[in-house]
Amino acid sequence: MTIVGAGLVGALLATLLAQRGFAVTVYERRPDPRIAGYAGGRSINLALAERGLHGLRLAGMKDVVMKLAVMMRGRMVHHRDGHTELLRYGRDDSEVIWSVSRGRLNIALIDAAERAGARFEFDRRLTGATFGDDVALRFENEAGVAGEAHVPFAIGADGAGSALRAAMNAYTPLGERIEPLGHGYKELEIPAASGASRFAIEPNALHIWPRGNYMCIALPNAEGSFTVTLFLPNEGDPSFATVDSPAAARRLFERDFADALPLIPDLEADFAANPVGMLATLHLDRWHIDGRALLVGDAAHAIGPFHGQGMNCGFEDAVELADLFAAGADDAGAVFAEFERRRRPNAEAIAAMALENYVEMRDSVAEPAFLLRRELGRMLAARNPDRFVPRYSLVTFTRMPYAEAFARGAAQERVLRALTEGRRRIGEIDLAAADARVRAELAPLAS
Ligand code: FAD
Numbered sequence: 001m002t003i004v005g006a007g008l009v010g011a012l013l014a015t016l017l018a019q020r021g022f023a024v025t026v027y028e029r030r031p032d033p034r035i036a037g038y039a040g041g042r043s044i045n046l047a048l049a050e051r052g053l054h055g056l057r058l059a060g061m062k063d064v065v066m067k068l069a070v071m072m073r074g075r076m077v078h079h080r081d082g083h084t085e086l087l088r089y090g091r092d093d094s095e096v097i098w099s100v101s102r103g104r105l106n107i108a109l110i111d112a113a114e115r116a117g118a119r120f121e122f123d124r125r126l127t128g129a130t131f132g133d134d135v136a137l138r139f140e141n142e143a144g145v146a147g148e149a150h151v152p153f154a155i156g157a158d159g160a161g162s163a164l165r166a167a168m169n170a171y172t173p174l175g176e177r178i179e180p181l182g183h184g185y186k187e188l189e190i191p192a193a194s195g196a197s198r199f200a201i202e203p204n205a206l207h208i209w210p211r212g213n214y215m216c217i218a219l220p221n222a223e224g225s226f227t228v229t230l231f232l233p234n235e236g237d238p239s240f241a242t243v244d245s246p247a248a249a250r251r252l253f254e255r256d257f258a259d260a261l262p263l264i265p266d267l268e269a270d271f272a273a274n275p276v277g278m279l280a281t282l283h284l285d286r287w288h289i290d291g292r293a294l295l296v297g298d299a300a301h302a303i304g305p306f307h308g309q310g311m312n313c314g315f316e317d318a319v320e321l322a323d324l325f326a327a328g329a330d331d332a333g334a335v336f337a338e339f340e341r342r343r344r345p346n347a348e349a350i351a352a353m354a355l356e357n358y359v360e361m362r363d364s365v366a367e368p369a370f371l372l373r374r375e376l377g378r379m380l381a382a383r384n385p386d387r388f389v390p391r392y393s394l395v396t397f398t399r400m401p402y403a404e405a406f407a408r409g410a411a412q413e414r415v416l417r418a419l420t421e422g423r424r425r426i427g428e429i430d431l432a433a434a435d436a437r438v439r440a441e442l443a444p445l446a447s
């Protein structure tokens, strides 16, 4: 088995396949992060939820990763006037998400894959591939020295800018469509504090400063620092077109993120040093070329980050693919086709839900009708826990296929709209009748 890319998804896939007895080789563009340090040593973190945890559990990695993780109970909303409010993600501490260091997680997964028998070749950037009787992969190292490998098939886990995808698309069009989100991001840092708590703000939360068309978030790191991400549109005001210098960044923070500003002592330096990341959704009609090449993770379906599900979704890919190979290893073409059939509708669903979540999240002052629906939704969820489960919870705390969660969310939304139609206050709604409607229209969910 040949995997291109030793990122989060490639490394987990390598572990799962090696644990099932396959011989695995992984080619990675970067040097070995265990020797070279991870991507310049910046601490970037991600939110890990149930779907991702499940993949880590199957790989025997849950305990190792949990030692690196910081629990996040909910969103800590920082309002313009400086007051904060914790909005719990779940019902209690059994429904939480986890902030983990991307670099540490990646290193832990590479270690696990090697222990399971996978072989890594670092400093091997894929530069091209041709698809004949076998697949010829061409590589180049940092020094510009070329190399080649001939393999029966290749699995591309080389991220949103996948080189394998480009080579596949040149051989046979994949129906690629890149949908720019019109927003970018910049990473900044709240350093660890020196007091009794190493954390300058509440550690067990995902901090969010929603400001309408833009926002900041901050996720905790185990050492006490927070990684702050500023999301801004690319055009308009404010945007990365107007906030285009360290001084302009300070002015933006003084005006819109005043309580965060004193926590980010190196704002100007961070702003100058870190690039603006671009955000887009990647849609493909095809993820594979018969039994010769397959794309997984961001290489197949990069999505907006606003639900914190890109890695979680990619880990589901890894589990699904490893299971399919374990069940019928000799026909790669059949495995790839079945993988695409199962996963593509789910990838499209989480892409759509991630975009919807951005709109919902950054709007601190939502319209009254929306707030009424949300209030009723919370009440119906408490009164009918087996039938009415918020879509955020289905995505974050269950492994219900994303496409089903999307459809279920829409059905619940229809019930809420019908029940709140023409009403302005929760007191105007007959809750017994509402429960009856829930029971009539929403079948119980499997536990
Ligand atoms: P990557 O992590 O991009 O790994 C690709 C690997 O391939 C890298 O190691 C790269 O060096 C290597 N590579 C690339 N090109 C080549 C080549 N030519 N030859 C060889 N190797 C190559 N997801 C979550 O679940 N939760 C979050 O909270 C979250 N937050 C996010 C915040 C932001 C701002 C962004 C942008 C994304 C976020 N994501 C989050 C999404 C998550 O980062 C991705 O979904 C995830 O990293 C995908 O993993 P991957 O292995 O497919 O790709």
Ligand code: E0Q
Residues within 6 Å of the ligand: 047, 075, 097, 206, 217, 305, 306, 307, 308, 309, 357, 361
């Ligand atoms: C989560 C956890 C980058 C990022 C990661 C996330 C989330 C958000 C906002 C962002 C969604 C939410 N969310 O809080 O609703 O749940 O991962 Cl911007």
